[in-house]
Amino acid sequence: MKNLSKHCYSFLIFSVILWTSCAPQLSLQSRGNFVPVSEQVQESEEFVQMITPYKVKLEQEMNEVIGVSSQALTRSKGESLLGNFVADVQKAYAEKVLNLPIDISIINNGGMRNDLPEGNITLGNIYELSPFDNYLTILELRAADVNTLAAFMAKYKNMSVSGMQISGEEDQLGEFLINGKPLEENRTYLLAINDYLANGGDNMGFLSELPAKEKTDILLRDMLIEVIREMNSNGEQLNAEIEGRQKYN
Template structure:
């Protein structure tokens, strides 16, 4: 008991003798770090170098040859036609390989998603990365005829995008004539659209696509689909040769 009292008393005395410290002034200065004084770690360089070389090799791989420079323009262009054709072909191939009982009626590539042109001559993997820098995936949407019509109306209102599978005559920024698969659109039927996940989520003012009947994500990146498609054609000796075919035009 006495020891306990002694310890408590000792703590009280120590607390009362504690010195109070107050900050009276603060001095600060910048300590420069010269980049020349930082030496690279050779072990890190050796570890990273193979990946760097592989990346450079991949980006410089030639996957096709174009007879001319391809630039995105409206209402249609050889570049937007090429991209839309490749996506439609890939969508059809995906449905066939996965035993789907349908195939896409049209493809859509938003004009704003194409961020560069394709040069005349050799086309490399790096060129496609510059053209399509986003990590968008290919998706399939089932929509009714009214939603399909509203979707194409939005395309017409902004003067065109990349499409395949349809023929659109634009009149006063609206649908003049719309053919799907070579036939006038039947608004009582359903249609399948192959596009990217950004657009399918309502991006680029395409909110009407949120009112879909079915959604299928292929898990395939749009950019990879384009690269693989061009590369396969190139292996078969096919160059990029695209024509304007009047799939989208003003009255």
């Protein structure tokens, strides 16, 4: 009786396999046409009418003047006017809002996507400068970590910094100071940075395992907007100088 049951079960499995193998196969099909985008493509009047109110409102918001710059703040490899300005703002803002003694502030040059012009600075300028949702983070660094950071900056020259002065030659670290003072072996340094870098972005994996003193929900973009608005209300203009924070031969 057991053998009969086994044979029946095997026959049933075989029958299912045979039936499914003979069943018609279904497949999804779609059709489409390639339409090259060019000046010959006609606008959809219905679509234009639908988006126009939103487009006008957005343009009005982005064209709002929130500050004035005394000169164009531009980017470059290593130290730059824009990099010094943003790194300084980040350091001062973190100290004020978080009530922490920030030693070093860095911003990746690739994270700043556009320069700031001389004259009026609009809300749109800041969104173009900082389009990514990068959040302010404070890391705790020991002396060895600071040394690793300085060596990385000297090698790749892709960071802007506040609170540190670095010199190097042929991608090798020479000397560096923290706020004008030599590195102290037995103390902890606080680094203001964005969460992208703190999590190891831009090949900075050595930062990802470091303890975070603060993880905030403060966007770099919102921080810049708030600071620039406050400067404008106080009659201050944006400005920066090349101060020799990074000297590479």
